[in-house]
Amino acid sequence: MKNNIQLLKETILSSDRILILTHSSPDGDALGSVAALKQIIKKMGKEADCFLEELCPSRFPHLKDCFTVQKSTEEIYDLVILADCADRGRTGVVYPAPKTLCFVDHHISNPKDGQINVVNPDAAATCEMVYDLMNEWEIPCDGDLAAAIYTGILTDTGGFLFQNTTKKTHEIIADLLNFSFDRNSIVRISFQEKSLTYSKLYAHLFETLCHNEEHGAVIGFIDYETYCSLNATVDDTEGLSAALRNISNVECAVLLTEREKGFIKGSVRSNDRYNANDLANQFGGGGHMRAAGFKTNLTYQEIKEKIYEWLSTHQ
Numbered sequence: 417m418k419n420n421i422q423l424l425k426e427t428i429l430s431s432d433r434i435l436i437l438t439h440s441s442p443d444g445d446a447l448g449s450v451a452a453l454k455q456i457i458k459k460m461g462k463e464a465d466c467f468l469e470e471l472c473p474s475r476f477p478h479l480k481d482c483f484t485v486q487k488s489t490e491e492i493y494d495l496v497i498l499a500d501c502a503d504r505g506r507t508g509v510v511y512p513a514p515k516t517l518c519f520v521d522h523h524i525s526n527p528k529d530g531q532i533n534v535v536n537p538d539a540a541a542t543c544e545m546v547y548d549l550m551n552e553w554e555i556p557c558d559g560d561l562a563a564a565i566y567t568g569i570l571t572d573t574g575g576f577l578f579q580n581t582t583k584k585t586h587e588i589i590a591d592l593l594n595f596s597f598d599r600n601s602i603v604r605i606s607f608q609e610k611s612l613t614y615s616k617l618y619a620h621l622f623e624t625l626c627h628n629e630e631h632g633a634v635i636g637f638i639d640y641e642t643y644c645s646l647n648a649t650v651d652d653t654e655g656l657s658a659a660l661r662n663i664s665n666v667e668c669a670v671l672l673t674e675r676e677k678g679f680i681k682g683s684v685r686s687n688d689r690y691n692a693n694d695l696a697n698q699f700g701g702g703g704h705m706r707a708a709g710f711k712t713n714l715t716y717q718e719i720k721e722k723i724y725e726w727l728s729t730h731q
Contacts, residue, residue, distance in 0.1 A: 420534050425553055427516050427532060428457055431494035434464040439501040440508035441650050441681065441709075444571030444606060446500040447472065449520065449542040451482040452564040453499055456546070459555050464497075469508030473651050475605045478563055478598070500542035500568075502526035502702055520545060525693055525702025537704075540580040543568025547588050563597035571606050574658065578706065613652040617642075621656060621671075626720065631727040632667035632689060634660050637716050640674040650675070657683035668695070670723060672716060680719060682710045690730060698726055 428434065436453050438446035450466050457464045469487050472480040488510040496514040498504060502523035518532035522539040539545045543565045550557060550565075569589060573581045576589075593599065621636040628634070636656070638648075646652075653673055660669035667689040673681045682699060684692040685707055692708040699719070701710025712719065 420532050421549065421552055424518055424520075424532050424534055424549075425460075427495055427518070428460055428462055431462065431516070433491065433493045434462060434495045434497070435489070435493040435511065435514070436464050436466045436497045436499055437501065437507040437509055437511075438468075438499050439503070439506045440469055440711075442468065442473070442500075443654075444476065445541045445543055445568035447476050447479045447483075448564045448566075448568030448571075449499040449546050451479045452543060452546045452550070452561055452568070453497060453520065454482050455561045455564065456550055456553070456555050460553070465493075467509045470650075473654070475609070475651055475654065476567065477605075478560075478602070479567065482564075498530070499546075520549075523693075523703055524705065525697070525708075540578075540582060540585045541569045541572035543572070544585065544588060547592075557592075557595055559595045559597040562592040562595035563602065566592050566597070566599065567602055567606070570602065575603070575607055580704075580706075607655075610655070611652050613646050613648050614655070616646050617648060617652060617656060618659065621660070625660075628724065628727070629665075631724070632665055633669070633723070633727055634663060634666050635670045635672065635720055635723065636660050637672045638674065639716070640677050643673065643675060657685045661685040661687065668692070668727065670695075672719060674716075679711060679713055680716065682712065682719065684708045684710075690727070694730070695723065695726055698722060 436450045438450050454464050454466050466483050467486040468483045472483045492512045493514040495516045497518045497520055499520045502521055502525045517530040519526055519530045520534045522536055522542050524537040526535045528535050536545055547565050626635040657671035667687045669685045671683040684696050686692040691705050693703050693705055696702050696708035696710045699710035699712045703709055
């Protein structure tokens with residue numbers, strides 16, 4: 417990876433037009449890694465565009481100014497960086513093939529098929545890798561940059577509760593806290609503040625939950641009509657899949673959300689028995705061993721049958 421890190425630096429410095437993208441329905445690590453890379457690139461004397469297919473989630477107000485809502489571009493960029501994204505087709509943004517494509521990512525499902533691949537599945541978060549890039553390239557940190565990196569690491573470790581949290585993770589956080597930013601606000605909006613709509617969706621899930629004790633699995637489904645009737649947004653569903661996994665004796669939790677008619681987004685969370693990435697792969701998705709996602713045009717019943725079939729062969 418060392419050569420790729422140096423190659424990425426050289427490519428940034430030699431590029432006039434740079435675009436940074438991440439996966440659709442971005443989480444804190446996706447947004448934080450893009451925002452941090454944008455700031456690092458600016459400190460290197462370059463500018464980068466950062467596009468999202470929809471508005472930056474409201475729970476990350478300190479990052480929203482880094483992004484422009486734009487679903488397509490005809491410009492051919494010198495360098496496109498896919499941050500925290502293992503699949504070039506999952507950005508939600510249509511763009512021409514760039515001169516150089518680079519992955520900066522920690523997903524185990526990353527194919528590493530860019531011209532530059534800075535990929536480390538052992539990293540707790542992509543923002544942890546961005547922190548390493550910042551230090552390797554001797555880029556000075558400040559409060560805004562520290563806040564972006566902190567956001568990604570905080571959220572992708574579940575507030576430092578997940579198994580991906582390491583000694584290095586805490587050492588990075590300790591260093592970031594040397595800089596001035598509103599850490600308490602980031603923690604509060606990331607984990608504590610929930611909308612009234614979230615509570616209504618939570619109630620709906622637990623009234624309609626499909627529980628399979630044999631496999632230690634639960635499947636929750638928010639259908640399109642329910643989603644629309646509550647005027648729900650992607651922000652309102654954040655944290656629901658983790659809530660399902662927290663049920664006693666649950667080894668695999670799948671949240672299925674029909675945000676658009678005919679397409680269902682799956683969010684997979686697992687404990688020790690199952691590999692969430694492998695399950696998501698059955699639907700063309702991917703992610704990590706304990707957290708993964710997918711999007712499919714299969715029906716709820718078809719998805720459920722396929723999940724149970726997979727669970728029965730992966731005891």
